[in-house]
Amino acid sequence: MQQLQILSSECVVCDADVKIPQNTQVSEVISCAECKTGLVIENIKGTTIRLSKAPVVEEDWGE
Numbered sequence: 001m002q003q004l005q006i007l008s009s010e011c012v013v014c015d016a017d018v019k020i021p022q023n024t025q026v027s028e029v030i031s032c033a034e035c036k037t038g039l040v041i042e043n044i045k046g047t048t049i050r051l052s053k054a055p056v057v058e059e060d061w062g063e
């Protein structure tokens, strides 16, 4: 069984440890398991991943 390397970084909002799948690409949005904040993958350098808070998408109810 292949062992996948699990990357992690810190949530910029609550400092929780955020697990990041290895195949995650820059600019993908993941969400923090603790605070549910959307986090954008800003940069991946080796095992160092920089996150930033995703802009809140305002729900547009049409019109």
Ligand SMILES: [Zn+2]
Residues within 6 Å of the ligand: 011, 012, 013, 014, 015, 016, 032, 033, 034, 035, 036, 037
């Ligand atoms: Zn968080």
